Amino acid sequence: MSKLTPPLPKFLRPAPKRPGQDPARNGNGNGHKPSTGDQVKEGAAEGKAQVVGWLDERTGASPLLRAQLLRKVPKGTNWFYALGSATLFAFMSQTVTGVFLAMYYDPSTSRAYDSAAYITNEVFLGELVRGMHKWGATVMVILIFLHMGRTFVFGAYKYPRELNWVIGVVLVVLTLAMGLTGYLLPFDQRALWATVVAVNINASSPIFGPYLADFLRGGAEVGATTLTRFYALHMLLIPGLIGALIGAHLYLVAKLGTTAPPWLKAEKKDLNREEI
Amino acid sequence: MASDSPKQSRRQSRYTAERDMPGAFEGETVTRRGLMTGGAMAVGGIATAAFAIPSLGFAVAPMLKDSTADTWQDVGAEEEFDETAYVPAVMNITAEAGDAGKHTVYVRKRDPKSDKKNADIPYVAISNRCAHLGCPVRYIQASQRFVCPCHGGIYEADGKVAGGPPVRPLDRFYTRVRAGRVEVGDRFSLNAELDRFSPRDPSNHLDGLWQYLYPSRPST
Numbered sequence: 001m002s003k004l005t006p007p008l009p010k011f012l013r014p015a016p017k018r019p020g021q022d023p024a025r026n027g028n029g030n031g032h033k034p035s036t037g038d039q040v041k042e043g044a045a046e047g048k049a050q051v052v053g054w055l056d057e058r059t060g061a062s063p064l065l066r067a068q069l070l071r072k073v074p075k076g077t078n079w080f081y082a083l084g085s086a087t088l089f090a091f092m093s094q095t096v097t098g099v100f101l102a103m104y105y106d107p108s109t110s111r112a113y114d115s116a117a118y119i120t121n122e123v124f125l126g127e128l129v130r131g132m133h134k135w136g137a138t139v140m141v142i143l144i145f146l147h148m149g150r151t152f153v154f155g156a157y158k159y160p161r162e163l164n165w166v167i168g169v170v171l172v173v174l175t176l177a178m179g180l181t182g183y184l185l186p187f188d189q190r191a192l193w194a195t196v197v198a199v200n201i202n203a204s205s206p207i208f209g210p211y212l213a214d215f216l217r218g219g220a221e222v223g224a225t226t227l228t229r230f231y232a233l234h235m236l237l238i239p240g241l242i243g244a245l246i247g248a249h250l251y252l253v254a255k256l257g258t259t260a261p262p263w264l265k266a267e268k269k270d271l272n273r274e275e276i
Numbered sequence: 277m278a279s280d281s282p283k284q285s286r287r288q289s290r291y292t293a294e295r296d297m298p299g300a301f302e303g304e305t306v307t308r309r310g311l312m313t314g315g316a317m318a319v320g321g322i323a324t325a326a327f328a329i330p331s332l333g334f335a336v337a338p339m340l341k342d343s344t345a346d347t348w349q350d351v352g353a354e355e356e357f358d359e360t361a362y363v364p365a366v367m368n369i370t371a372e373a374g375d376a377g378k379h380t381v382y383v384r385k386r387d388p389k390s391d392k393k394n395a396d397i398p399y400v401a402i403s404n405r406c407a408h409l410g411c412p413v414r415y416i417q418a419s420q421r422f423v424c425p426c427h428g429g430i431y432e433a434d435g436k437v438a439g440g441p442p443v444r445p446l447d448r449f450y451t452r453v454r455a456g457r458v459e460v461g462d463r464f465s466l467n468a469e470l471d472r473f474s475p476r477d478p479s480n481h482l483d484g485l486w487q488y489l490y491p492s493r494p495s496t
Contacts, residue, residue, distance in 0.1 A: 109372060109373045109374050109376060109377075110374055187376070192376050193411060193412075196409075196410045196411070197409045197410060197411065197426065199410075200408075200409040200410040200477055200478045200479050201409060201479070203477035203478065203479055203480060204409075204477075204479035204480070206489035206490065207489060207490075207491070209477070209479075209480070209490070210476070210477050210480060210490060210491070210493045211339050211493065213477050214338060214339040214493055214495045215335075215336060215338070215339050217338075218338040219338045219341075219343040219370075219495060220343045220344065220475070220493075220495045220496050221343070221369050221370045221373075221377070222370075222373070222376065223370035223372060223373035223376070223377055224370070224372045224373050225338060
């Protein structure tokens with residue numbers, strides 16, 4: 001572990017005691033008497049170290065966190081490498097706003113439109129939270145495709161990262177499925193007809209299409225079962241899958257490391273890794 | 277390290293007794309550890325299946341259940357309809373879905389001169405659900421065509437495809453007359469020859485080789 005784990009950065013290492021500041025030696029006249037401010041500072045630092053040490057002793061998290069947060073990255077790493085984190089941030093924003101929207105939303109055919117309108121018009125900051133969820137969905141789709149494009153153009157999908165590409169593609173599909181299921185929930189005319197068309201596109205695939213459409217609608221027609229079904233998929237099933245796959249995605253990123261930009265590899269082979 | 281040494285072959289024997297296991301029975305091949313591992317896996321598998329299979333069945337059941345309403349809805353008196361002009365009427369297809377479950381049908385009297393097929397149905401009730409992807413079509417009296425707003429599907433006055441992406445004629449509904457009132461019942465689909473089929477989803481073909489790729493469903 002010690003070879004793979006990067007060393008602690010300086011600000012986390014305990015500072016060596018200065019000569020003359022050893023409390024045990026205060027009385028003999030060699031050092032100056034520490035001021036109250038110094039004592040407080042020292043006490044706080046010690047307390048912090050004790051809390052960190054207490055947690056680390058019981059979880060063993062420190063080497064894992066160091067491997068994840070302080071790992072070496074290739075020279076030439078640039079802002080394009082932040083697109084994945086940006087997508088993750090968009091997902092977290094969708095999760096948080098979605099959880100709070102669920103406090104007011106009612107997935108029944110008679111109340112869905114009214115409860116969505118109530119969120120927008122009556123609830124304090126409701127327009128903002130619903131707006132962030134709506135526009136955040138678009139932002140997440142744009143970011144995930146930019147992230148995918150960066151991975152493709154930089155050749156970062158190649159050995160040994162093929163599995164991470166596959167997981168990423170599944171995440172793209174799940175993100176689009178979130179868009180599809182979430183689109184019905186306001187239950188206005190646009191939502192209804194977009195869902196009718198989307199389900200019928202599914203029905204157009206041979207052999208399985210009609211069954212798939214029946215599964216999505218929960219019957220032969222779009223109705224109350226479709227709304228509750230899409231709500232459950234949108235709220236519980238798909239976000240759970242996305243969360244689990246993001247975990248696997250990040251584990252592989254930490255394990256395999258990121259790739260250098262393709263233009264750097266051609267220059268100096270020995271120098272394309274550097275410490276942070 | 278020859279693999280055929282007697283000690284090696286004893287260690288690889290399938291009988292636990294021959295592998296010098298303490299307490300082994302004569303002829304025993306499954307170790308107690310193996311039995312415990314397999315048993316624990318089997319119990320866990322049964323317990324998982326006990327909740328997973330009913331849940332999955334619960335989710336897919338609507339695919340297999342006949343969900344047609346089997347109701348007749350009154351759309352007007354007999355004298356309100358003739359053979360030439362379509363009268364739009366509103367039906368409740370899925371009553372619990374409110375406005376979203378309402379559906380427009382275009383109704384006229386069957387004209388024996390032009391409507392050769394489906395002679396057992398007294399009134400022609402054409403569904404406004406486009407056979408392309410299910411958008412609502414509208415009848416244009418001046419051109420005597422049904423026109424879809426979404427992707428430009430166009431149908432003749434009898435529902436046959438005149439142009440655009442639709443794959444089959446517009447669906448129709450069964451009709452009957454009760455006490456001078458016209459009633460509209462279940463949906464059915466038609467192929468290009470206006471032969472009747474069980475209701476299909478929009479985009480499902482009913483002609484040529486394509487029809488074999490889109491089987492009828494249990495839900496209709």
